[in-house]
Structure formats: C-alpha cells, structure tokens
Amino acid sequence: MAEKLMGKDVAAAIKENLKAQVAEIKAQGVVPKLGIIRVGARPDDLYYEGGAKKTAESIGIDFEVFEYAEDISQEAFEKAVQEINGRKDVNGILMFSPLPKHLNESKIRELISPDKDVDSLTLGSAAKVFVGDKTGFPPCTPQAVMEILHHFEIPLQGRKAVILGRSLVVGKPLAMLLLGDNATVTICHSKTQDLPGVCREADVLIAAVGRAKMVKADYVKAGQVVIDVGINEDPDNPGKYCGDVDFQAAEGIVDKITPVPGGVGSVTTAVLCKHTVLACKMQNQL
Amino acid sequence: MAEKLMGKDVAAAIKENLKAQVAEIKAQGVVPKLGIIRVGARPDDLYYEGGAKKTAESIGIDFEVFEYAEDISQEAFEKAVQEINGRKDVNGILMFSPLPKHLNESKIRELISPDKDVDSLTLGSAAKVFVGDKTGFPPCTPQAVMEILHHFEIPLQGRKAVILGRSLVVGKPLAMLLLGDNATVTICHSKTQDLPGVCREADVLIAAVGRAKMVKADYVKAGQVVIDVGINEDPDNPGKYCGDVDFQAAEGIVDKITPVPGGVGSVTTAVLCKHTVLACKMQNQL
Numbered sequence: 289m290a291e292k293l294m295g296k297d298v299a300a301a302i303k304e305n306l307k308a309q310v311a312e313i314k315a316q317g318v319v320p321k322l323g324i325i326r327v328g329a330r331p332d333d334l335y336y337e338g339g340a341k342k343t344a345e346s347i348g349i350d351f352e353v354f355e356y357a358e359d360i361s362q363e364a365f366e367k368a369v370q371e372i373n374g375r376k377d378v379n380g381i382l383m384f385s386p387l388p389k390h391l392n393e394s395k396i397r398e399l400i401s402p403d404k405d406v407d408s409l410t411l412g413s414a415a416k417v418f419v420g421d422k423t424g425f426p427p428c429t430p431q432a433v434m435e436i437l438h439h440f441e442i443p444l445q446g447r448k449a450v451i452l453g454r455s456l457v458v459g460k461p462l463a464m465l466l467l468g469d470n471a472t473v474t475i476c477h478s479k480t481q482d483l484p485g486v487c488r489e490a491d492v493l494i495a496a497v498g499r500a501k502m503v504k505a506d507y508v509k510a511g512q513v514v515i516d517v518g519i520n521e522d523p524d525n526p527g528k529y530c531g532d533v534d535f536q537a538a539e540g541i542v543d544k545i546t547p548v549p550g551g552v553g554s555v556t557t558a559v560l561c562k563h564t565v566l567a568c569k570m571q572n573q574l
Numbered sequence: 575m576a577e578k579l580m581g582k583d584v585a586a587a588i589k590e591n592l593k594a595q596v597a598e599i600k601a602q603g604v605v606p607k608l609g610i611i612r613v614g615a616r617p618d619d620l621y622y623e624g625g626a627k628k629t630a631e632s633i634g635i636d637f638e639v640f641e642y643a644e645d646i647s648q649e650a651f652e653k654a655v656q657e658i659n660g661r662k663d664v665n666g667i668l669m670f671s672p673l674p675k676h677l678n679e680s681k682i683r684e685l686i687s688p689d690k691d692v693d694s695l696t697l698g699s700a701a702k703v704f705v706g707d708k709t710g711f712p713p714c715t716p717q718a719v720m721e722i723l724h725h726f727e728i729p730l731q732g733r734k735a736v737i738l739g740r741s742l743v744v745g746k747p748l749a750m751l752l753l754g755d756n757a758t759v760t761i762c763h764s765k766t767q768d769l770p771g772v773c774r775e776a777d778v779l780i781a782a783v784g785r786a787k788m789v790k791a792d793y794v795k796a797g798q799v800v801i802d803v804g805i806n807e808d809p810d811n812p813g814k815y816c817g818d819v820d821f822q823a824a825e826g827i828v829d830k831i832t833p834v835p836g837g838v839g840s841v842t843t844a845v846l847c848k849h850t851v852l853a854c855k856m857q858n859q860l
Binding site: 415416445454460464467470473474477479480 | 701702704734750753756762763767772775
C-alpha cells in the first residue's frame with residue numbers, strides 16, 4: 289500500500305517554523321496581520337475563513353475580516369479595498385472570489401498591492417510567478433503542493449512532473465514552481481490524447497482538474513508520487529469529499545499519495561500565513 | 575528527406591495580410607508606426623533593425639529609430655523613453671537589450687505601456703501571456719514559432735509539444751501559447767533526465783537552448799515536426815550560422831523541419847509588424 293502523505297504533518301512543520309519567526313518579528317514591535325475581504329457569506333468562504341483564523345491565531349498572527357453586503361456598489365467597494373490596502377498594519381490580503389456579478393472583479397483585484405497579495409490575485413503577482421521572481425506570491429494551493437513535495441523530500445530535479453489541469457490558480461503557476469525546482473514539467477488537460485498514458489509517464493503526478501475520481505488505475509504506475517489537489521463532492525458517499533484521484537484504485541499501485549481530505553487542503557492556510565509573515569518582513573525590512 | 579518549413583513563406587503570408595490591413599487603416603487617416611529604441615550600435619542590433627525597417631516599409635508601416643549614446647544617464651534615458659511612449663503616433667515600441675550596465679533596465683522596461691509593448695519587454699505583457707489574455711503581446715520569437723505551425727497547418731490539439739529550453743523570451747511564453755492551442759506541453763532543459771528520450775516523445779519538438787547542433791539523431795524520431803529556434807555560430811563553418819538542431823542528422827529522420835538560417839528567424843520581423851498593426855488598431859479603436 290502507498291505511503292499516505294499527510295497534509296497535517298506539513299502544516300505542523302510550517303507552523304512551527306512560523307511561530308519562531310513571528311516571535312522574532314514581535315520582538316521588534318511588529319505584529320503580522322492577515323486581512324480577509326469577504327462579500328456576502330458563502331458557506332465555503334466561511335469554512336475557509338474559519339480555518340485561516342485558527343491557523344493564524346495558533347501562530348500568533350493578527351487576523352481581521354472585512355465583510356461587505358452582497359449589494360455593495362463598485363465605488364464603495366473600491367474605496368474599501370483601497371483603504372484596507374493602504375493600512376500599514378495589514379500585511380497580507382486575501383479576497384474571496386468570485387465577487388457578485390455586478391462588481392468589476394478584475395479591476396478590484398488590481399487595487400491590492402503585489403507586496404500584500406498573499407494569494408496571487410493580481411496580474412503583478414502572476415507575472416512574478418511566471419518570470420520566477422521570488423518576491424511574488426504564488427497562489428496558496430500550488431505553493432502547498434510544493435511544500436508537501438519539499439517536506440517529504442520528493443526528488444524533483446530532472447524528474448518528470450506531470451500536471452493534470454492548466455488553471456490559473458493551480459496548473460500554470462505550479463508548472464512555473466516545478467520548473468524552478470528543475471523538474472521536467474508536462475501540462476496536460478482534457479484535450480490531451482492518451483491522457484492515461486501521459487500520466488503514467490510521471491515520476492510525480494499532480495491532479496488538479498476538479499473532477500471526482502477521474503484518475504483511475506490506468507493513469508498511474510508503480511513508484512509514482514501522486515498529489516491530489518481536487519476537492520469534489522464524493523458521488524459514492526453523499527455529504528463527503530473526494531479528490532480527482534480514485535484513491536482506492538491508486539493506493540495499491542503507487543508509492544506515495546496525498547489523501548482527500550487530509551492532503552493539500554490541509555496545507556493551504558499554513559501557506560497563507562507563511563506568505564503573510566514574509567509580506568510583513570518585506571514591508572518592515574525585517 | 576524531411577520537408578523544409580521555410581520561414582520566408584510564412585513571412586510572405588503575414589505581410590500580404592498586413593498590407594491589406596494597413597491599407598484599411600490608412601483609409602481612416604492613421605498610419606501605423608514602429609519605434610525602435612537603441613542604445614549604442616551593436617552589429618546584431620543593427621542587423622535586426624535593418625530587417626525590421628525593410629519589413630515595415632514593405633508593408634507600409636512608418637518606422638523611426640531613436641538612437642542614444644552608450645553613456646546616456648538613467649535620468650535622461652528614462653525621460654526619452656517616457657516621451658517616446660507618450661507619442662500618439664508611435665504605436666509599437668521595441669527596445670534592444672541588454673542595455674549598458676549602468677542603466678536600470680528593469681525600471682526602464684516598465685516605462686513602456688503594455689499596449690505598445692510589441693516585443694513583450696514588460697511584466698504586464700508577461701502576465702497577459704501567462705494568463706492567456708489575447709490583448710498582451712508575446713515576445714516575437716515564440717509568436718513566430720506559432721505562426722510557422724499555423725501556416726503549415728501542423729496539428730496541435732491534444733498532441734505532444736516538447737520545448738527544449740525554459741527562457742523567458744522563448745520557452746516559457748511558448749509553453750503558454752501552445753497550451754492556448756490545446757497542445758500537451760512539456761518543458762525540458764539542461765537538468766532533464768534522459769533528455770533525448772523526452773524529446774523523442776514529441777509530435778512537435780521545439781529547440782530553444784542556444785547550443786549549436788545539440789539536438790542529434792537520438793533526440794528525434796520519424797514523423798516529428800522540428801522547429802529550431804537557435805541561432806548560433808556554426809563551429810564547423812566559421813562565419814556561418816546554425817541552429818540548436820544538427821540539421822544534417824535530423825533531416826533524414828523527421829517529417830518536417832525548419833532550417834537555420836531561413837526558419838524562425840525569417841518570421842520575427844513580420845511578427846513585430848503584425849503586433850504593431852494590432853497595437854495601432856487597438857489604440858485607435860479601428
């Protein structure tokens with residue numbers, strides 16, 4: 289049976305490291321702070337927000353939620369975001385999306401300074417990830433994948449990493465991060481011919497398509513490391529979640545695999561806090 | 575023997591199309607203009623500039639060179655670039671790089687507006703290419719590769735495209751452009767294990783590493799399309815150029831191949847003019 293790569297072990301290590309950093313920062317009279325901007329109250333957003341709050345508090349990071357009514361005007365919301373962005377005590381900003389349709393989301397995203405953009409909402413952050421500029425924050429999910437690979441010391445240099453999915457929030461930035469670690473990177477997707485065959489070529493296979501259990505036994509091979517980014521409603525267990533990988537089919541074949549839940553999703557809020565602490569240090573030249 | 579994919583055929587088709595567009599633009603009282611910023615007088619820059627001028631003139635695009643002494647100060651050069659960028663009659667700007675070392679090149683690049691940045695010098699353009707925003711201009715060389723693939727109707731959807739090289743001017747943006755055409759994209763490089771084996775997997779192999787004739791017979795297979803982006807001094811023929819592919823070794827094996835010279839390099843100035851015409855249309859809402 290495959291070794292399960294548990295997200296909580298990775299998150300714990302990140303948090304331990306951050307606690308020490310936050311103590312040092314506080315010794316200089318500064319407290320890192322994460323600001324969350326939420327319009328409305330979608331259950332998924334509230335769930336993530338709760339997790340982020342818990343993680344932030346456990347590390348000693350201040351946390352503030354800026355909540356707005358769903359019918360807020362573009363003008364009022366722009367003003368609010370600009371004010372939050374201008375606050376010296378708020379080091380990192382996460383804004384839940386999608387915003388209500390009457391709001392111009394791409395315009396509002398760009399009101400966040402790249403140096404506070406801890407979940408890569410702006411074009412400026414995207415550009416930095418693309419060009420490999422380490423001062424830019426990648427989105428938290430692909431960074432969480434990298435944290436898992438690093439924590440469990442999965443070799444990447446020269447190895448074949450295959451990413452299933454080419455989204456802007458996972459696939460594309462993850463490709464850039466894996467290239468930064470000298471992996472040979474393949475991006476495949478729904479149009480790929482012989483998708484199972486391409487995935488079987490991987491040393492490290494990352495599934496990020498958002499389709500429940502689509503990666504079956506014929507997509508994997510012995511010796512592989514499989515990272516499952518998907519979080520989908522489980523068609524076979526109402527009320528439960530599952531990944532993009534058919535875990536039961538894969539765990540008897542591959543070498544290591546992240547479970548869902550308990551894998552990548554358990555690491556993202558720790559990454560959000562890591563980015564916030566780094567943002568705080570850069571902003572205060574610490 | 576492989577079919578030679580001649581750049582001049584592609585460039586001729588692009589220019590024919592642009593001539594018609596430029597005639598329509600001129601009928602509205604507007605003349606597209608390309609501005610070239612050059613510091614000093616490197617022979618390579620002068621050679622490219624001459625080619626760009628010839629191409630622009632053949633299409634009916636105005637062309638102006640802004641030349642500066644190598645010892646120009648940062649302040650004076652910033653002012654000059656801002657002035658050129660502000661000119662309403664200059665639709666596209668190309669600036670030769672690298673700039674002399676005493677100049678802050680990354681700062682100067684960002685003085686060019688993304689809508690005039692016809693060779694993708696700015697982070698804004700890089701971001702647009704990364705996210706797949708068609709209003710952003712990719713660098714001319716990867717776009718020239720795409721023009722060749724489209725002109726010769728090379729199937730890309732679902733096929734394996736392997737890019738050898740991960741530079742910001744070719745490899746990375748080309749990966750994004752190929753993904754936009756639904757190819758399955760692999761980026762490999764000097765650290766890739768079994769590089770010849772990875773390259774042999776390609777339906778379309780693009781070599782962009784800048785190492786003379788490194789792609790030998792064992793990197794290719796029957797049926798492949800090979801695009802050679804390299805322009806290197808030929809170690810076997812002093813004073814001549816050669817590509818990253820050992821052409822003599824490959825042409826007996828693969829299905830189609832671009833020669834060097836006469837391949838990708840023959841298309842880049844046509845792409846530069848295409849971007850300038852598009853920039854002119856967007857700026858004038860034509």
